[in-house]
Amino acid sequence: MSEDPDYERHGGFPVFEPADPGPGFGRFLTAMRRAQDLAVSADPDSGTWDKVADRAEELVGLLDPFEAPEGVGPANRVPSLPGAGSLLMPPYRVTKFDAEAxxxxxxxxRYHVGGNYAVHGGVLPLMFDSVFGMVIHATGRPISRTGFLHVDYRRVTPIDTELTIRGWVREAEGRKSFVNAEMRDPDGNLLAEANGLMIRLLPGQP
Incomplete structure (x- = not known):
């Protein structure tokens, strides 16, 4: 049970309910993730790029009339889909979600490569920051924003490999939650670890 009875009202955050956009949205995400990979790896002739640009502009024209405010569109509101349906996030799936971790x-x-087929170092803070937010929610702590985020890179993070991430609250003190997380490869090797400070929002804070 949340320790904050006004949890949903801190900072004026809207209540984001799960969305059910239908199977077409899942197909769209799968195609878009592959398109992102190809956008940074394909090397066709100039005529093919012209055709691709035509299709991309057609897609934008199809979706543009339906642009909606935050929390209305299904992105980041479909827990059953990888990354909760958000193209911003790498395609993750939650396997444990409770007060312990x-x-x-x-x-x-390929979309996440920084060089030499290794994941770009800047992608990992994004992933860890998202995990920190999940940890806060799972422990019933009040809605918080990131005060700081520190990442230690222990090994090169590979692509096309299923990795595991674990996050937990190390210590809580008033409005502050000190959070840790680590990422490992299938052999259990530590690839990166993070620690951060999450600070509870006061009423009205954005």
């Missing part, structure tokens, strides 16, 4: 699997792809 949050655990998930994630697989990075």
């Amino acid at each position: 949050v655990e998930l699997t994630v697989q990075f792809s």
Whole structure:
């Protein structure tokens, strides 16, 4: 049970209910993730790029009339889909979500490469920050924002490999939650670890 009875009202956050956009949205996400990979790896002739641009502009024209406010569209509101239906996030799946810890699997792809087929170092803070938010929610702590986030890179993070991430609250003090997380490969090797500070929002804070 949440220790904060006004949890949903802190900072003016809206209540984001799960969305059910239908199977077409899942197909769209799968195609878009592959398109992202190809956008950074394909090397066709100039005529093919012209055709691809035509299709991309057609897609934008199809979706543009339906742009909606935050929390209305299904992105990030479909827990059954990888990354909860958000193209911003790598495709993760949550396997444990309780007060003890949050655990998930994630697989990075060509889209996330920084160089030499390794995941870009800047992608990992995004992933860890998202995990920190999940940890806060899973423990019933009040809605919080990130005060700081520190990442230690222990090994190169590979693509096309299912990795595991675990996050937990190390210590809580008033409005502050000190959170830790670690990411490991299938052999249990530590790839990166993070620690951060999550600070509870006061009423009215954005």
